[in-house]
Amino acid sequence: MTKIFSSWARLVAFLFALSPFSTVCAQDAALLDIERVHFDDHQQALVLLNNLDLQSLSPEDKEYHRFLKALLSAYEGNLENAFHSLTAVYTDVQSTRVKNRTLVSLTAMASFLGKWEQGFMYANALQRALANEKDETLMLKGLQGLLIFYLNAEQYDIAKMLAQRIEKHSPADSPYRCLGEVAMMDIAAKEQVSESKEARYQTAKANCAASGSRYYISLLDNAYLTLLIKQNKPQQAYRLSKIMKKRVEDIDVLFLDLAFNASLAQLYYLLGDVEKAKTSATFVLDQLDKREFLQSRIDALLVMVKIAKAQQDFAQALQYAEALSKAESLLREDNVVKQVAYQQANFNLAIKENEIALLDKKNKLLEQQTQLTNEKINVVTLALVVIAICLAALVFWSYRSRKLHLKFKQLAEKDGLTGAFNRSFFIESAQKVLPVQKDLQSDCCLILFDLDHFKQINDTQGHQVGDKLLSATVAAIYEVVNADTLVARMGGEEFAILMPRCDVIHGACVAEQCRKAIEGVRVTHVKSNLTVSASFGVSDTSQVGYNIDNLLAAADLALYKSKQNGRNQVNRYFVE
Template sequence: MLRWKIRSWPWPVLLAMAFGVLMQPIGAAASTPPNAALLTQAEDLRTSDHPQFLRLLETLQQQASSMSPHERWQLRYLQGWQAAFRGDYAGAEGILREVIGHSGDPPLVAKASAVLMNAMASNRHYEEAFELANRLMADLPKIEDTQARFLVRLYVAQVLSYAEQYDLAANYFRDMLQALPPGETSCKPEAMLISVLYQSHKLNSASIELPRGIEACRAAGQPIFADTIWLVKASLYLDEDQPDRAIALLRQIAPRILASQNYYHTQNVQEEFAQAYWKLGDDDKARKAALAVLAVSDPGDINGTLKDAYEILYRIEKKHGRAMAALTYYEHYAAQNIGHLNDISAKTLAYDVAQQRMLAQKLETEKLSRQNKLLQLQQALAAKTIETGHLYIALLLLVLASVIFWLLRTKRSQLHFKQQARLDGLTGIFNHQHFIGEAQRALQLLERRRGDACLVFIDLDYFKQINDTHGHAVGDALLKHTVAICKQPMRANDLFGRLGGEEFGILLLGCSHEQGMVIADRVRTAIETTPMNVDGCAITFSASIGLVSTQACGYGLQLLCREADAALYRAKRSGRNRLVSHVEHNDPVKLFQVGHGGP
């Protein structure tokens, strides 16, 4: 079964293709010269009428020799925006750095810096992007132009979503919606808020945010932002197994997206078509759409959209018995999958490094400030007769600071030990005791609301053989690899713990039996199709899964564990690499998945 990766490209990246649309033009009086008027008009039309914008840009480039220096820098900025829009991030970075370094126009520098920040993130220069975000926020009080200040905050919030700081980014966007500057509409923060809510699994196709955002962008004349929201809605339809509705929506927006020639939108609309046709069983159309994704992609590009396209092609070729073609596509899929996971790790690491550097710089600044204050104090004490009293005060402050520092260290140690008591030392997920405790509390709350939940037990097949063959270090790495795979289809409120050895437990909250079966089988399929690379050797492995739902067995954790374990035992006895579900308490266990390697 295919796992629909709605974040094929992070939705903040899909918004990043509209870098310059965030930038409102600097107002021009009725008597502005022709070049200034054309520049203002071009900035207005970038995403509302992109073909007209390109024609104006060509006209402006022909008239560059008659422009003032300030107008030439405005033109250079528009050229940088267009380079980023079409996916030429390296070219965009060079142009935008020129604008920042030489234009001498603070509002234009702020706008170009914001575009550059997104271009660097899209070009996987994450560490530089996060460091620039920190600098922009530090310099925010110095930006006098209210529009530029708003845009810097907007872009910084967007960059936070690159580092998967979704809740923090969502709070930024909500704050901006409450305090829009004059002349600004709610379209941009609404669209970005929708993207981070989608990333954090807090949207469905009926969420009120979607029509509200689409209407705001339609009224503002921003079709690219509206198309981004439409693509999110199509993804939600696919997540909810409504491929027919997804196709109907995609057919409406595809002509406009393909005409805009936007790199990310073009990739994603074709990939969503491929996913929808695959779900409907139309292999020919699914294959054509997946190949269209490859056709528009840059050589050597690695992203989640390409990963999903290769997976569809692999599944189709495998289904039709074309083994060589299936193997070729599987190799591409595996490479994309590994690259995609590495990219996620790189973003997280870059964010942490940038935060640590910012903290170090802040501490250094505070150190210099303290040293300066101490020098001033010494000079003052030398000129006064109360030097001894001041020294006693300084000593008292030092002792107080030491006490506070000791208290903070003690508190930090307490928090560290508390975390160690809750988490499994190897995998970083809940240990057995904490998982059982949290599951018990969650089920009690769920019983009062009469909600549904599914308990899933996962056991890696032939794990002892892997340990014996490759050693315990590889076995430990395989357990961590399994945890990373299992986390992908899980929702934010699901509980995940290591029950012991190679056995894991997942409590899917607010999840019906049918939904639980789909998620559990996605986990099984992902484990089966995602080998671990060790010294150039791919170690393939599989898992047996047992599932029980509260619909069948109620909310007693002891009974749920017993039935889930029985279902897992049945999966093992039936040949492993299977998902088995306990349907009803008094009925026999139902075998959901038979055979190996696919539904």
């Protein structure tokens, strides 16, 4: 399998390779042969499929044949065409089992194509279908499709619940069980859990080995490797990486190669082997710049930025930082699309349920009209009452929808803890403000700062005190800046301030005022005297232009200089 082929072939592996489907739909022997060979030799599977005598198949097997043909078309390299073919199959077939099987593939494939609105629609339909499914194999197949979808949609709470259901209903050596174990380990790595997962990892690896899936064993190993790195256990991670290396090379799947090398880059950096860290990171960055590989690219760029800063190659650090900012921006865009699609799907579901309820009321009204033809006056009165109730319900629903819309808008713009703008809204607003200021030939200044030793405060004083400190910090900043200033929480303890009509000199003065204001922040109910400080970096458009990514990258370099020089200070960015 070539690396060009593998970026979409891993989707086919997810959708189709985990378990035999023979007990679910197909009865014809030739279809069963195709089932057995489709993943190991898809060309042979396609030949067998095209040579089948359709006249000899039962009606249900004919529909299953059509489903196989649509799904195997993914091997031609065009997932979009395969998705449209499967959509047509889902619309046309009569067999409930084939329809549900198609629904599983559509749900998972929609997530890989970024068709989130359709994906959530199919996911809701699949969940309704599984509620009445008695066949355990079909149920597990459906749970598998939902698990893949919600993992890609980053709805980890739902994914955990689905993985637990799969573990509950499948034996230890089942490939379904293996997928559930991989999912749980992957979620643990993404959520950066602090407790050890060694026992669970060993159990999961034994189960996956029993299922015979080298690919899923490698995915499991890489998830655990990522977790070990995030838990700062480089020696244990290094031993695991040595075991993984040969298997990853043998499997030769680009997605896995990139994820593994991104992890190696972080690991070697932790171990202090800068050259090997650069080699692994460069391998990732040399691949095609595709959205589906964004996380690996971000991990590699983070390592390269750290190396360049450590080597004081600030020009190279800025270049990597700009690429990192671009990749993170694309990832944030994808996440926003996912969240909006999720909320929209829930909203549409609620509307549909209300429409069904309203339709039921109308049907009951028609029945009453038929039964009470001799009491027309009472029927008309009843009808008016029902209509009035329906209108009141619609008015109430419209009012509620408006409130929900306003709530979603606020959630999309503001950080729920501090009340400052969130990162995505800040970037979007800056991209509107900067061109206007450019046309006016007016400078803009950007201040980037983060609280010094905030993690230590969280560890010693507790997260509740840390949250109060973040809120108090934003309140102190708002006391200093003007009303037209954008203040945003960029993530964790990092904040940004964008000031129109302001150059870097004035911006540094404002930053100094903010620094002093933060020094005066006090939080009640702390275990000991709590001293708060922050480090600042300032940049402006006269040096780096009217581009928010450039402003952020330049301010970040100045902030890094503040930290290098002892923290609790302000530094301006200068073009060398």
